[in-house]
Amino acid sequence: MRITQGCFSFLPDLTDEQISAQVQYCLTKGWAVNIEFTDDPHPRNNLWEMWGLPMFDLRDAAGVMMELNECRKVYGDWYIRMSAFDSTHGWESLRISFIVNRPKEEPGFRLERNEVNGRNMRFTTKSYAVDRPGGARYGGK
Amino acid sequence: MNSPAGPVAEAADTGETPVERIDLRREFNDVGIGEVLDQLDRELIGLKPVKTRIREIASLLLIERIRKRMNLTSGVPTLHMSFTGNPGTGKTTVALRIAAILHKLGFVRRGQVISVTRDELVGQYIGHTAPKTKEILKKAMGGVLFIDEAYYLYRPDNERDYGQEAIEILLQVMESQREDLVVILAGYGDRMDKFYASNPGFRSRIAHHIEFPDYSDDELLAIAELMLRDMAYKFSPDARAAFVRYITLRKTQPLFSNARSIRNALDRMRLRQANRLVADLDRVLSADDIMSLEASDVLASRVFSAALPMATQ
Numbered sequence: 001m002r003i004t005q006g007c008f009s010f011l012p013d014l015t016d017e018q019i020s021a022q023v024q025y026c027l028t029k030g031w032a033v034n035i036e037f038t039d040d041p042h043p044r045n046n047l048w049e050m051w052g053l054p055m056f057d058l059r060d061a062a063g064v065m066m067e068l069n070e071c072r073k074v075y076g077d078w079y080i081r082m083s084a085f086d087s088t089h090g091w092e093s094l095r096i097s098f099i100v101n102r103p104k105e106e107p108g109f110r111l112e113r114n115e116v117n118g119r120n121m122r123f124t125t126k127s128y129a130v131d132r133p134g135g136a137r138y139g140g141k
Numbered sequence: 142m143n144s145p146a147g148p149v150a151e152a153a154d155t156g157e158t159p160v161e162r163i164d165l166r167r168e169f170n171d172v173g174i175g176e177v178l179d180q181l182d183r184e185l186i187g188l189k190p191v192k193t194r195i196r197e198i199a200s201l202l203l204i205e206r207i208r209k210r211m212n213l214t215s216g217v218p219t220l221h222m223s224f225t226g227n228p229g230t231g232k233t234t235v236a237l238r239i240a241a242i243l244h245k246l247g248f249v250r251r252g253q254v255i256s257v258t259r260d261e262l263v264g265q266y267i268g269h270t271a272p273k274t275k276e277i278l279k280k281a282m283g284g285v286l287f288i289d290e291a292y293y294l295y296r297p298d299n300e301r302d303y304g305q306e307a308i309e310i311l312l313q314v315m316e317s318q319r320e321d322l323v324v325i326l327a328g329y330g331d332r333m334d335k336f337y338a339s340n341p342g343f344r345s346r347i348a349h350h351i352e353f354p355d356y357s358d359d360e361l362l363a364i365a366e367l368m369l370r371d372m373a374y375k376f377s378p379d380a381r382a383a384f385v386r387y388i389t390l391r392k393t394q395p396l397f398s399n400a401r402s403i404r405n406a407l408d409r410m411r412l413r414q415a416n417r418l419v420a421d422l423d424r425v426l427s428a429d430d431i432m433s434l435e436a437s438d439v440l441a442s443r444v445f446s447a448a449l450p451m452a453t454q
Contacts, residue, residue, distance in 0.1 A: 057280055059251040059280070059283050059284060060251050063280065064279070066275075066278075066318070
């Protein structure tokens with residue numbers, strides 16, 4: 001099941017050229033671009049690991065793409081996303097976030113039912129991927 | 142759109158028919174490098190070989206650009222440069238101009254100049270250097286990375302020096318991302334030669350080695366007058382004559398750094414002039430008084446007094 005979160009996730013995967021154009025848009029706006037990665041695809045998992053520091057003061061997307069390619073070398077079969085932080089007063093938060101890399105196989109989620117208080121039901125979604133321990137969830141990694 | 146990545150990518154992607162004929166003059170004017178080159182001629186005194194070399198590079202790049210539009214394939218030209226010359230010969234200033242030319246011709250996308258020295262590239266402990274160097278490289282992407290006094294990167298006396306790590310990262314990026322970044326190394330002639338001798342990789346990756354000659358006495362005087370004009374000062378005829386003598390004397394003394402020494406000398410003369418004017422509070426000053434430096438302002442310099450003992454040594 002294809003994970004959809006952040007911008008552009010209902011579109012076909014972005015090509016490197018398209019990613020680079022989006023990053024350039026963020027940089028021209030003066031936002032700091034971050035690279036994050038994770039192997040826990042749950043939609044409520046908003047704490048992804050950061051690849052290096054946020055990249056402030058960059059002028060050209062080539063610098064970010066260089067880091068992305070480094071990150072892909074290590075976590076090529078994980079989810080990698082980019083986000084851009086706007087530091088201007090009043091915003092001071094993320095302005096955009098989009099997935100730039102995903103595992104070849106995404107096993108998807110199952111629905112778990114939990115009976116509580118007599119006949120009441122609680123539902124929860126769980127990713128098949130997290131059945132395996134962190135670091136061994138996708139492909140080689 | 143005038144996206145700088147344009148000419149290359151577009152021609153390749155859209156498969157548009159290659160241009161057959163090109164009006165060279167129009168192309169030259171469109172790009173607007175003529176004005177940068179003229180500015181270079183106007184504002185930089187002397188440096189004949191440097192200017193010729195820059196004109197050559199600019200012409201080559203212009204032709205290269207046209208060739209691309211005519212679909213005459215040629216790889217991205219290597220643009221990394223090395224500036225060697227004594228202190229104060231205008232290496233940094235020329236680097237800024239080069240960045241402007243490259244930007245106008247679309248060989249760098251953004252045209253910013255990031256000027257760094259060893260401190261900003263080399264870390265202080267194991268594992269510190271690579272991120273630091275990469276950080277700078279990322280900032281310089283799309284522009285020009287100017288490494289001043291580049292020979293400090295390599296310290297032959299300490300084999301565990303982290304400079305070597307920075308050099309390796311630089312070399313790798315200079316090779317693999319030639320279209321994203323132009324690196325200019327600058328430094329004093331003899332030490333740069335030693336640096337290249339011990340790092341042959343650098344020498345071969347740099348296409349343009351430009352030597353900055355020392356200024357002659359006349360050129361230094363012209364530079365002084367240009368600087369004064371920019372600051373709205375001028376020499377009185379006597380002061381001018383004294384300054385000519387100052388230049389000849391100063392050149393014989395140690396730590397002479399061309400235009401930079403001249404700038405410092407002028408700053409000190411302005412101090413003395415201000416002091417002289419303030420000493421006589423009852424005077425009514427004209428604009429001319431305030432603008433002109435007198436011979437006494439020049440002659441009070443230590444250079445004249447120091448010249449005597451040196452001559453007797």
